[in-house]
Amino acid sequence: MNMSNKNLLIDVGSTYFKLCAPATNGSKTHLEQHFRNFNKSIFNDLMHKCGPTIDQFSKQNVYVCSSANGGLSTLIIGLTHTFSLKYATNIAFNSGINIIDTILYQDIGEASVPSDLIDVVIIVGGISSKAGAFNDDLYQYLHGVNYSNVVYVGNQHDAAQVQQQLPEVVVLPNIIDDRLHIVEEDLKAYLTSLYQQDIMGKEDIKDLYDITSNQIYSTPYIVNQTLPLIDASFSVVNPFILLDIGGATTDIHYSKDLVDENIVTENEFDRLVFKKLGVYKSRESLVFAAKGNEFVGELLMHLNVTEHIFEQHNDKATRILMQLAIFLVLCKMSHYRQSYINLKLLAINSIVLTGGITKVLSQSEVEDIIGFFYTKILTSSHRPVTIMDTDYAIWTLGSQSQQPTQTER
Amino acid sequence: MKVVTGVVGNDIHVVANRLIDLSLKARGYEVFNLGVNTYLEEFFDAVVETGADILLISSLNGEAEGWGREVKALKAEYKGLDDLIMMIGGNLTVGTGSADDIVPKYKNYGFDLVCHQIDLNTGLDMLADFIQQQPAKSTAL
């Protein structure tokens, strides 16, 4: 871990750059955060703002991770909600993917065709002894879809036929085993590597190899690596959730003990993403979600503001939006709003917040919202401990733990 | 033949479920046991994923009736479950009740075989007879 003494860590987000440099004069590490200028390329903007710092490091001592490109877009076609679609969604989130659309196979005839390019289509369904799960409807539908990759992880019987109809398909082992349990490894490895290729292929990111000779990883992947280490560096009591409310999306990483689901894997932590919930790039959809939530009026009153705050663009509005984001995320995860998964929020002992939000809100402002949520929505006096990752320790820890393998590029 | 089984709703009585699993296997069925605490949608989804021929639900704590009412509407949302054999057993009412009242009610909910407080082996014999009577299915076991 002492490697960190000479390394510079850079995180390129959708809204901010973060830099973490070793201390020059002893005690504390040096942290910088800059709002991005979207009229400039990432590289030029970064060099303009942080050039002098970056120049002090040689390429092999600079480590970059990025969530700036939004990640891969995924379309999952599966037989049922409880098994195929849920399992594939879980694996995709854990592979760092943010944008996921799903189609229930029986409804594929009426499903609308996405207008955007899909990076990867995932086809899944059936235990391996099930045959004839897919037919012409699938191929006809896919004929109209504009996609770059397609992967089949369904029953073995249908694999040959799928391969015949879709010559470009990558066939991997079924993600549903004969006991209806999830099998993650192969699909996860495939998606993670696609994601890496995507990051490295983006023009804007490619330029960053001018300043680093190490592989550029996706930020959620790095954060996920840190989770098992978190309780060692924070006073976190398990089980916990980690909220990363960013400019474009909100990421939630959670301990597996918080779900009662049929997903049984060896990983201790899962990830979940709300794609259009952010305070900068996704501001409009955040406001839209807020207006649709029946408790938000009461929350605004509690915060002593009115709906007019949504039209304002100042520091106060940003603070309120961030507080709303915390509330909406908790709502989305509770039974009050059924989502892909429901977390046992009454069993949470700690809520860890990371990302830009920790720079804007104070601990008590966050606790206020969490308290409001538990009282109003869950009618409970339970209060998980709130921990603010103000100095980005989670990200630096993850970046550092990644380093030994990075040299193999 | 493939059977999906489990205990419906918030019911956690597990003993019968274990016995059902063992007995079905002993009779040559391929069993997919979803265990206790299983919701209706999970049952039907498991039938779709496995291609099961039979859905055997048990209920012990008195919840069955509430779920039973939902069965028809939910099943209708699935395409291709018309040939599924549907069976339910255990304690199908709260407190005491007579089979004469209970059986027609559950048949109306969409179950082919209804076994209120009927011993497991008797129930599984009924299932075997039912399968025999179904022309297309009888050879598959």
Ligand code: B12
């Ligand atoms: C043990 C037990 C418990 C244990 C369960 C432990 C566990 N994890 O399994 C505990 C203490 C937790 C418990 C809790 C409750 N229980 Co309790 N429990 C029993 C008890 C005493 C025995 C159940 C048992 O295991 N029997 C042995 C197995 C082998 O027999 P069986 O379950 O009857 O199953 C046989 C048949 O029914 C049949 N069968 C079952 N399913 C099917 C399906 C088909 C298709 C077929 C053909 C046959 C079949 O096959 C089995 C073998 O022949 C029964 C009373 C009794 N003597 O039956 C009450 C009983 C089932 N419990 C009852 C109740 C009400 C409860 C509680 C609501 C009590 C409460 N107020 O908290 C809770 C509910 C908890 C929950 N969420 O489900 C009632 C249900 C009444 C009703 N339906 O109207 C019963 C009948 C007691 C009573 N007379 O009031 N219970």
